[in-house]
Amino acid sequence: MSTAEQPTSAPTNPVAKARKSVTITLLEPLQRQGQTITTVQLLKPRVGELRGIALNELLTSKPEALVNLLPRITQPMITEKEIWAMDGDGLVQMAVEVVSFLSGTDSTLQE
Template identity: 45%
Template structure:
C-alpha cells in the first residue's frame, strides 16, 4: 500500500494566479495515473516540456489549472510544478541514484 500523502504535493506559487476576485497561492499536484498520461510523451514531461506540462497539469492539479492559467504562470512556478511531476515519474531506484544517502 502506498502512502497517499506522498502522492499529493503542495506547491506555493512565487506569483499567485488571479482569477477575477480569486487569488490562488498554492496548488496541489497529484501523482498521475497511467491513463492521465495518455497522448503525452514521458520524455517530454521529464524534460519539463511546456506543451507536455500544459497537457498534464489540468488533469492532476487542485484547484484545476486551465491552459490559460498555465500560460500565465511565472516561469519559476511552471518549473516548480514540473519538478513535482518529474519526481512522481522517476522510479525509486533513479531517485536513490540521484541523491544517495551517505
C-alpha cells in the same frame, strides 16, 4: 480584504487524499475571478492522465507536455490558459514535482 479577495489554498479533496500528492506554494499567485490562488496540490499522475503525452517530454520538462498534464492533476484545477500565462518559475516548480513523481524520487510526497 473582502471574502472574494482572500487567498485560496488547495482544497482538501477526498479523491486527492487517496493519492500521493505534493502542495506547492506558488511564488507568483494566480488570479481567478477575484480570487488569489496561492497554493496548488499536484496529484501523482495515473496512467490515464498521461494519455497522449510523451513521457520523455515530461521528463525533460517540455512546456507543451506540462500544459497538457497539469490541468489533469492540479487541485484547484489550473487551466491551460492560466499555465501559459504563469511566470516561468511557477512552471518550473510544478515541472520539478512532475519529474519527481515519474522518476520515483518523490521524497516530498504526502500520503
